[in-house]
Amino acid sequence: MQETTTATSPRRAERVMAVINRDPLTAPHRTRNDALLAVALAAGASVIALLGGHGLRPDALGWAFLLAAHVPLVWRRRSPMLVMVVALVCVAPYHALDNNHTAPIPATMVVLYTVAATGTVRRTLLTGAGVLGLTLVVNALTNPDGVVELLRISGWVVAVLFCGIDVRYYRQFVASIVERAERAERTREEEARRRVAEERLRIARDLHDLLAHSITLIGVQTSVAAHVLTADPERLDRQSIAKSLDDIAETCRTARGELRTTLEVLREQGVAGEARGPLPGLDGVPDLVAAARLAGARVESTVRVRQAPPAVGAAAYRIVQEALTNVVRHAGPEPDVRVELYEERGGLHVSVTDDGPCPTPGTQSTGYGLVGMRERARSVGGTLDAGPRDEGGFEVSAVLPVGAGLVTDGGGDR
Secondary structure (H helix, E strand, C coil): CHHHHHHHHHHHHHHHHHHHHCCCCCCCCHHHHHHHHHHHHHHHHHHHHHCCCCCCCCCHHHHHHHHHHHHHHHHCCCCHHHHHHHHHHHHHHHHHCCCCCCCCHHHHHHHHHHHHHHCCHHHHHHHHHHHHHHHHHHHHHHCCCCHHHHHHHHHHHHHHHHHHHHHHHHHHHHHHHHHHHHHHHHHHHHHHHHHHHHHHHHHHHHHHHHHHHHHHHHHHHHHHHHHHHHHCHHHCCHHHHHHHHHHHHHHHHHHHHHHHHHHHHHCCCCCCCCCCCCCCCHHHHHHHHHHHHHCCCEEEEEEECCCCCHHHHHHHHHHHHHHHHHHHHHCCCCCEEEEEEEEECCEEEEEEEECCCCCCHHHCCCCCHHHHHHHHHHHCCCEEEEEECCCCCEEEEEEEECCCCCCCCCCCCC
16 A cells, blocks of 8 residues: 555656646646636635625625636636736725625635736736735725735735746746757757668668679670680680689679678678678778779779778778779770879878770760769768879879878888
8 A cells, every 4th residue: 555655646746747837828628627726716715705704794796796706717828817807807896895805815816826827027017016006995995904914915916926927937947948858859860860861872882882893893804705705716715714704703702792791781680690891991902903903904003001990991992993993994995094092191092093085075974983982082071083184094083081090101012
């Protein structure tokens, strides 16, 4: 029994605080609740009027004014000022007839509290001044010597008005807290959606770079094998065909492993024992150079970067991959290509140049290669430029910011 009472008390306290914090103009069942409140206050006023002594008991007209003053309380939240005026119109003649002066006080205080809790401070102060002025007039007519009674009534009026003002400010404070919490929740949801969109874009770029690079290499290697088969069937070079097919198989294996690594991001639940390594970074650039050489390009590479942040390394890798893919696809047979990666002034410089012919404006590809490279550079705070060179060929150059702890060496890979 004690545990049940202990568990019920917090729930009751929560209900009371919910009623206090709730905006009275939006409370549910407010008309019904106010009607019940008006009935309860009318019953209490009747008891006070009957127990106040024989000389102060209201007559028939007094009872009419007393009960009529409680009727407008049903609509006190909808039109508090109008309800106050109607209540005062009934209460003033009730007091002027020298009836029980205590009986209508609870209803009057409820009306004043409602005006203060639902209106502005200026309106509340003007209302208090008006009520106190009317009280002075009525008291001067009915009880000229009752200075103490006047002070007591004035104190109650001021206390109720300030109580209503405090409750109004408290409700505004709670509403502002709720609004900030809701705004923070919306911000978190928007941030989550933005991150999901960025992750989808990153995966799309990875898939584009991977598939475009791998399919281009496979196409070139297949063309080499087909050329060997058709060039001189009588002097078939089985070793060259086997090498081309082995290159195709190796490209497929590499692409399959990297594709599985990329798609691992989409899987919510990882499988034990099948952990995938990270996406290739700067250490994968030599493999890209080797694959481009197998496709027929004469590639010269210089790498003077030993270490870079993972995000910067992945961006540099993808930029080199896409640039070499474009060279193999568009620069013609056996182009001369130079790949350079070096650190200078806190930035990782990436440069891929070739001497192949540039596509004319009317024949440029409508793919997403250059767009993807620029997005990758921007994703780590870098920049990328791509376009024809004055001396012929095409150049892709990017500058990616790196941390102060970047380690470089003076060696190169030729």
